[in-house]
Amino acid sequence: MSLVSLKGVKKSYQLGKTEVVALKGVDLVIEKGEFTVVMGPSGSGKTTLLNIIGCLDRASEGSYRLDGEEIGHRDFNDLAEVRNRKIGFIFQNFNLIPVLNVIENIEFPCVIRGEGGKELRDRVLAVARDVGLEPHLKHKPDELSGGQRQRVAIARALITQPQLVLADEPTANLDSATSDQIIDLMLALNRDKGVTFLFSTHDPRVMEHARRVVRIHDGAIVDGTDSAAADVARMHASAH
Amino acid sequence: MFNLARLALRNVLRNRRRTLITLAALLIGVGVMVSIRGLMNGFQRSMVEGVVTGQTGALQVHKKGYLKNVLASPLTLDVPATPEFYSKIKAIPHVTAVAPRIMFAGMVNLGDETIFITMQAVDPALEFKVCPLRKATIVDGGKFKDGGVPDAMVVTTEMDKALKAKAALTKDPPALLAPDKEGQLSGENVSLVGTLALNGPGERKLGLVRIDVAQRLLKMEGRATELLIAVDNIDEIPKVKAALQAALGPEYEVSSWEEIAKFVVDARSRQEVIVKVVAAVFLLLMLLGVANTMLMSVLERTREIGTMMAVGVRRSKIVALFLYEAALIGALGGVLGATVGALVTAWLNLRGLEVTAPGSNVPFIMHPYVEPSYIVQVVAIAATGALLFALYPAWRASRLRPVEALAGG
């Protein structure tokens, strides 16, 4: 069973009288443990795709199965628990909660589902160590650099041990050196801890790091729809 | 459990300036509500005391049926004005003094002119025991007050002016004329010795004479039309009333000051309406301030709300978070405002406030006070009101769609 399986997913927005089609029938399969990059120019539908996969938005048409469960028709408020348990989010503009310090931001998704105590605190410290935030545990977001904030967001995405971490252009607001560090961190987490990442970018440089690339253009996937194809592509790439 | 209250507190403390402005609005609103209540309490207490110790006494005894015919001042419906009868009344616990009065309609005759006048005949010594405030309302009337001149008469300032104008035209002394108990017109010479200030709304053409003069004039020796009764504690009035009625029997009717001075009761209920309207206006203004603050906060925190929803916070929790924040501000502002209002009231209470009641020309000192229960009530109203007025902003927050919330700002 695939972790993510999209079939014929369409998404259109009504803008006044005109209909903007953001996704024109996307098929996509993601397996556990993959590190997939969705690549495409601005406006190609990356955010729309990730929002649907992240259960934040609903497809206009088509089917979406997450971990074997049909999600397509459910409202996002109904899906609060699904998001909380199965998905971690990393955003372009970090989206930390300003009144909470680093530890509190990291533990937030667990606290809202009722966890607490020493066990959680130990997990938070472990994750903070994994992402290199140990010296900043008591800092508020506005006391951190962009790279540090994104590390907090990564730690927050990981604390619930989700099946899938979605990162929508996580490096877009970072300088290139910091971007590389953040990408290296996510790659390491994928390699060492088996975290499944789906990562969107319009930065061609990121390609170098990617293990699987899905190309999206004008709301349609033009390359890399399923994992098998990706493997073939990778084999080809390594053969050359 | 997800500690919403703690998060709410942090959010309240986060935009200090805005929180302070909202708190200031609540402080002023609640402060005004408490202060106005305090002023009104003080005013009403003074008004009641003024009436009880300046006009009506705590209780009055009449002949059965007198009050129904009070406009005719019927002299035939009279009561004994004798030491024996007073003793019977004074035997009731809490009664401290009894004073007789005869109310009658008369005329003052000066030369060829006659002026109609409403008369009260009193026993000055007893009257001032029951109505001590009244003593101060008599200006230059020493000869009336201490009994130095037996036929002394005092009249209201207005009346005094009219009489003085007439007196200038004649050499004859003024005479008080009235139909006696049998309906025969008779007269007594009087000496105008002073004036009577009004200490509340009431008859403007009023005169006072000693009761022995009136008893002679009206052929009512040993009688009065009403007896005024003073008690040692206003709160005991209902009990005293019942005991007195039982002791005197159905031939007499015992009334409390509230039944006599209906205008005070009416004025009090009108003032209550004003206090409530003013309080409601201030409450509404400050709660609109809270609603505005919450709405601004929701708009500002769109992205944060989207983030919370993305990581799994349900809509109901978002509503709860904003309601917590509003209730916190409401309770805090309410407590601050109530404290300030209570302090202002306490200070005015110690200092005393000189006021003149409408329809009166005798200033009195009032001492504002508030009941602790009112303060508790106001704080509760501020907090629940803030909660109610935050419902809409909180609902707006919960309706945000994270997709759009996260994209914005």
Ligand SMILES: Nc1ncnc2c1ncn2[C@@H]1O[C@H](COP(=O)(O)OP(=O)(O)O)[C@@H](O)[C@H]1O
């Ligand atoms: N809420 C919306 N209303 C109308 N059009 C939208 C909305 N969100 C996205 N779109 C449109 O859908 C297309 C895809 O957008 P998006 O998924 O944000 O692309 P990307 O993330 O690749 O830049 C764009 O043409 C964009 O203008």
Ligand SMILES: [Mg+2]
């Ligand atoms: Mg995008």
